[in-house]
Amino acid sequence: MAIQSALEELSNLLGQRLSRSKSDLDQHGASETHFPLTPPDAVAYPETAEEVSEIVKICARHGCPVVGWGAGTSLEGQAQAFSGGISVDFRNMNKILRLSPEDMDVAVQPGITREELNTELRATGLFFPVDPGANASIGGMASTRASGTTAVRYGTMRDNVLGLQVVLADGRIIRTGTRARKSSAGYDLTAMFVGAEGTLGLITELTLRLRGQPEAVTAAVCAFERIEDAVSAVIDTIQMGIPMARIEFVDAATASAFNAYSGSEMPECPHLMVEFHGSEQGVAEQAETFGEIVADHGGKGFEWATKPEDRTALWTMRHHAHWAVMASKPGARSIVTDICVPISRLAEAVNETRADIEASPITGPILGHVGDGNFHSILLFDPTKPEEEHAAEDLAHRMVERALALGGTATGEHGIGVGKLKYMEAEHGDAWDVMGQVKRALDPQNIMNPGKMVRGN
Structure with missing residues (x-):
């Protein structure tokens, strides 16, 4: 009633x-x-x-x-x-409210998508860099603290949201943050709402940091015989401080799915997909150094994509990975899970996850934004076979346990929702109860996205 x-x-x-x-x-x-x-x-x-x-x-x-x-x-x-x-x-709240090229920031409504925003920004020489793959809404990206392929260079939504307008559970409209690049004034409420998944309020406006479009961009894909060689090349690249714009990993199963779905001709083995942003000279130097690292780890088959249309095709293929993998097993459903670990433990996490999947009765291609220690698995199961769904759930559970044991997190970018609620206590301990206290203070009736993020809400 x-x-x-x-x-x-x-x-x-x-x-x-x-x-x-x-x-x-x-x-x-x-x-x-x-x-x-x-x-x-x-x-x-x-x-x-x-x-x-x-x-x-x-x-x-x-x-x-x-x-x-x-x-x-x-x-x-x-x-x-x-x-x-x-x-x-929020589909009807999809406008740019203010654009300040001289300050490199923009105010938008939450329903505008990242592709719509960047289309509007083209003539300014600026762009919004956070790219989770899906053409997500900016408000949704902030609510889940999204990141994606470019986070290794430009950071996540946490790093690119300067301020918010939020409607609280009692209907009050508040503003957090300012357009200044830094502040020491009070609690960082912007950071509290970014990633809160709508459990504390509804975001109705965002002030975003913009970046300059790079002078030169080049991308490449290269193949490896073994997963561990590709991951080791990533670790060396990051530890050497090479400023990669993107550095993505896909395993052999994902490469096979790309070939079938996108008509590509990738060897069915592990690959790295990379992109460099900067000046013409800087990009050339970065690419040369990365090529030496790849050679040291047995990489081969370098294919460069310097034309915009070739780069677009490369990253469109990567962004469509979920659908490519789903198409590889018609009728299947998926548990799409992600973890994030310290970069020094990345090879260990990927290798143990791969062995776990190979020992199971289901398939689970691995891919991810390994430049920041984050990778995903798309665990495919036949919905008519309960034993396969249980196997997928068990694999996802062991991935999280492994990440936490290695000093990582249950999710690098997918968020908590209901799927990973059960891991919050293990990751945060008493801090999870503090989150619950914040939730009850701002939403005592528990009407804002109940059942998500905190204990027993």
Whole structure:
């Protein structure tokens, strides 16, 4: 009854921008991975921060859950309404509000996607560097503290969000941070909301740091006989301080999937995919040094992509890795998991994970942004065979245990959602309880994305 009462008020506020159609509900209840369809009770499409505030105030009066929705590309169930309630879809809040090229920053609404933003920035000589692969919304990227292929050089969302406008659980609209590049004024509330997965409030505006488009860009792909050789080349590259813009790893199974899905002709063995940004001379020097490192580790088959269209094809293939792997086993479902470890333990983590998967009854290609110690596995299982799903769950569990034992984290970029909630205590100890105290202080009714991030919420 409480949710129905909230829906009546929301309908009066939003009219046709409150949807209860089955197609809308199913779209906002779906996951790209293994989580079951979990539709919300309704989908709201606000157009201003003030409308978001009114939506939240109505939901607070009736104890109705509120879940933010961007592009729906999260992988751990962050945007699914497992407790029912309202999905707040930000697709109509997708504008650039202010662009300041001289300060290299921009203010945007949360629904704009990273590709839309960079298209608008082309004429300025600037770009927003965080690239998680999916064409995710900027608000969703901030909420999950996304990173991706370029994080090794440009950092994650944590490093590129200067300030936020947030609607809290009681409907208040607050601002965090400033446009200054640094501040010593009070708690860092911006950092608290970045990565909170909508459990503390809904982000309605973001001020982002921009970067200059590099003078020269070149990319390459090279092959290795063994996983450990490729990973060792990554470690040496990072430890030598070569400023890579991207350095990605794919194993033999992923290379095979690329060939079938994208029509490429990669040898079916481990590969590194790299990109350099800088001046013409700097890029040439970086590429030469990297080539020497690769040769020392038995790398071969260097293929350079200096033309923009060739680089686009290379990174499009990498960004479509999930779909390429899924296409390699029609009808399969997946547990897509990631871990991140100190760079010195990366080879150990990858090798043990590969051995674990090879000893299991399922397949699980490995790939990732290994330049910062982060890698993923797409664990494929037949949904009609419970034993395969259990094997995938067990493999994902052992990956996390291994990461924590090596001084790493349960997730480098996919986030917690519901999929990795059970690892929070092991990783954070008493600090997890502190997170719960923050949640209860800001959201005492537990209406903001309940069931995510903290204990028993």
